[in-house]
Amino acid sequence: MAVYPGTFDPFTPGHRDLVARARVMFDRIIVLLAVNADKQPAAEAPARAVLVRDAIPAAWDNIEVDSWTGLTTTYCLRRGATVIVRGVRTAADLHYEYQLAAMNEQLGIQTVWLPARPHLAVISSTAARAYRSARSQPRT
Template sequence: MVGGDDKPTLGQHICGWDYRGRVVGVAVTATSDRGVAPVRGSLAVYPGTFDPFTPGHRDLVARARVMFDRVIVLLAVNADKQPTAEATARAALVRDAMPAAWRNVEVDTWTGLTTAYCSRRSATVIVRGVRTAADLRYEYQLAAMNKQLGIQTVWLPARPQLAATSSTVARAYRSAQSARPPHNTEE
């Protein structure tokens, strides 16, 4: 809290610089949605394959939507990945996971560079989640490239209780559950 004010604050910590000393990524933690006003006129893009869309993803959207006027959850169509469902089906699942009250959140799909999508939609920031130090190293490289292409990156750290679950872990669990033989209750 700043100056003894009881209002929650929006903490900001700069985490990465490029070789010229320019900021390429910022980690932000909103301590509460109350008292946090979105950046006026801002449009943020939260890209990912979301296969599946996890509680951690939903939490990041919930936090981003109070920081920015509008947030687009961008379902990236990546030919190098083999998702378990088509992009339109995954987009529908993501939409279904959003409360109707989140009117400033939309879901879209895109094939290509996220920065090209941001330019097309006049978005000025990309939101990315980080769970581990390894994530941050990878995200730093993406943020540096995105900054060169004119788009700032904001990193939101995963909440500790949600950090252990990734889409990869969720897919593995779902696969293991579907491979289990049915439970026989007659024995």
């Protein structure tokens, strides 16, 4: 079993693609909505979880959506997951993810990185939020 953590604010086509690719690599994937006090998501975790569930086809029956406040490795250990799946869009992402992976490995959890597909790599949750915000502004 593997865990794919993130704030998913919002859940982008890149996130969905990563789930699609990971679900054939592992018998079970938990898409874990991380509750991070340092971030100010547009919606609370339960509302984001509904949006993620709605974005995942019902036929993908090996996908679970959950939320968690705390270290992802603690969640993995409690659930019996042995792998964390992470997407990587840029070299800067890889540098940051390498540091996390090294810490997670010390706690007994392996990390698998999946590169973003080129046409999806430009889409980040931050950019998607900015676009959504700009579209919701009244035009003058």
